[in-house]
Amino acid sequence: MAQKQSGSLLKLGRTLMNNRDLIAGLSRREIEIRYRGATMGVLWALFNPMIMLGVYTFFFTEVLRSKWQGIEQQSSLDFSLVLFPGLLVFTFFSECVAKAPTLILTNQSYVKKIVFPLELLPIINLISAFFHALIGFVIWIVFYLVIKGGLHATVPLVVFPLIPLGILTLGICWILSALGTYVRDITHIVTGLLAALMFLAPIFYPITALPERYRGAIMLNPISVAVEQVRALLYHGTMIDWKQWFIYLAVSLVVASIGLWVFQRARAGFADVL
Template identity: 45%
Template sequence: MGQLNNPHRTQSTSLSRLVRNIAINRQLIYQMVKRDVIGRYKGSVFGVAWSFFNPIFMLVIYTFVFSIVFKAKWAGAASDSKTEFSLILFTGMIVFGLFSEAINRAPSLVISNVNYVKKVVFPLEMLPIISMGSALFHSFVSLLILLVAFILVNGYLPWTAIYIPVVFAPLIILSLGISWFLASLGVFMRDVGQTVGLLTTVLMFVSPIFYPLSSLPQEFQGWVALSPVSFIIEQARAILIFGLSPDWQGLALYAIVALLFMWLGFAWFQKTRKGFADVL
């Protein structure tokens, strides 16, 4: 990392090269993810324990606000239990939280690491992967809390929960592609960060997080289904809450589209990174 870097050299856009680079830099990725997670809670009394307290607190708040204050019920749920409603809602928030954390951080990834661009040899394309690793850590903690809460409430865990990696993988791939695109765009257009924050807020309400997709009028279901997180939210609830097998055909199609977006985002990042040093 102490060697001089030529920021203007042409970078490979090959996905196979990307996979090799990830393997080569796996220790670097691990250390930087660890530093990112710990650094987020640096100076606080409870440290990383906050990553457990926050989702527990939010789960309690969701239960109170939507089940007691609004007396909301989930269409198609097995019962009218307040705890079941909050678990269904929490599942949607976990999926959306993974996507939104990665996307919201993406525009500032390069501009907040200027030294990596100009002074040292550093695989800049790893920055979105490191950010995703941090988001995955927090999502894993939330998932763990969700599963424990489900067991405490119902006394069992649906066997379909083993499909969690299969359901989340396409969303991770898609999020990486978008992150590479936004990380590059954020270097040249500094308003991207604010715009993305606004769009993800809108996306939270136009995705089936607080309501099932089936509860919408038919003419709106198609539009809401276009949200990048809608299908994954529905599939996550199917395997974690309702004990249903995933929609394999839908997941395969989603994965193909996600891989295309990932390659396009990565290729864009690699092609435009030659201009980073000039702008920064």
Template identity: 45%
Template sequence: MRLFEMLLKKIFTYPVFVFRSLILNKELIRQLTWREVITRYKGSYLGILWSFITPMLMLVVYTFVYSEIFNSRWPNQSDNTMQFALIIFTGLTTFNIFAEVVSRAPTLIINNTNYVKRVVFPLEILPVTILGSALVQGAISLLILLVGNLLTQGTLYWSNLLIPIVLIPLILLALGLGWLLAALGVYFRDIGQIIGVIVQALMLLTPIFYSSEAIPEYLQFIYWGNPISSIVENMRQIAVFGHAPNWEMLFSNFAVGLFIFFAGHFVFRRLKGGFADVL
């Protein structure tokens, strides 16, 4: 009975511990995140302007390729080629936030061994800074998306205000997996190669370039088993179509994301004591 009470107390106090740790290190997180953003374009003439130029160029490419070459149209939507490009752009922007964190996480600690040797440095903030950098790029892409939507539809939707809420499960999921993979990557160096393949496969299995309605009935389990799918679907609904999100999917994604978030942080803290010995 005593053990059960201690376990229950740990479960309820651990979330407080995690968020308190992040809040206490918020200034360090801000500085390292900004450094990540600047380093991405360090040495280039246009610098951070590439954060705006790259997604704009990609939007133009999507519009041309899918409308003019593939002559693609989204089911039950207008023949507006710009809107089709925005639909694709929304899904890819959402997925890229997740992919950026997960792809870089396995080598994150290995590439920052100087921090491992600093006893007082909070290593758990490293995946947070990668997420912060990905969110900055994602925010710029979403801003371009909203401008494109305004030009296409002539208006912005009230549902656009829900974009941060729909992104919360994605943030929790990406950060939880970031902590988990960052810790495992120290002990299993091959995991970086494996994750690279998985991320590429996951991008194709997520309905980004096609509608979820195009997935055959007998393969629907792939859609429902992939939490990124429903997040991408909800982002399209609120950002491009102006509809309310599927609240059931949103709450389900939030529950899964919250579990992965705390589980990833717990594993990271349990394993980080051995980082110095391995490295």
């Protein structure tokens, strides 16, 4: 009989502390596997966001000749500078969520052969995605320094919107990894939803560019608050709305609690369906 697992975030904290070396080792392994066999290895983690930044810069400034509403005296590169933070947030979120439905399916040995805290798998996935996001942020900072010559004092505060984003992403991943083990179609549904979420978040446009009646709905997108706050801190140099941040954090904690509860209740049947 499967041992009943706790769905408490507080007990999860103790699990994290007790397994911190395991988490560090598996996270490093997850990153290394991604680049194993590649000639340049982990350097691709550096080149990929640079390539993405270059492509978006060319496409939006030279092909579409886009301008970001609300920014006066824009250079040809300003659109890319203001666009890229939102893309980094979405890429982090989508990398975690896209893999979530198959996390248990691709780690069957942990379910069948050994005693393993399966709830750590989404966390390891999150750390791997954060590693790539961090490199992207570093590249943006270097790019901004080259273009603008200095950074806003609010840049170090970018960690704050990433905290509730990470917690919310974990909650969603726990739910999707549990459901995806039983319903294999979840993977295809998630792929379609992620494509929609990218355009239904203020990534390619500021929220102020939308009519007032649509803004509330757009901000319900799980990444919209993070996109707006990261952009405010990095590019505009303005302080985030702390009331909005606390609401975002509270919602994230609720979703994470529900997600962990669902995962721990569903895990008893994982071995039977694999």
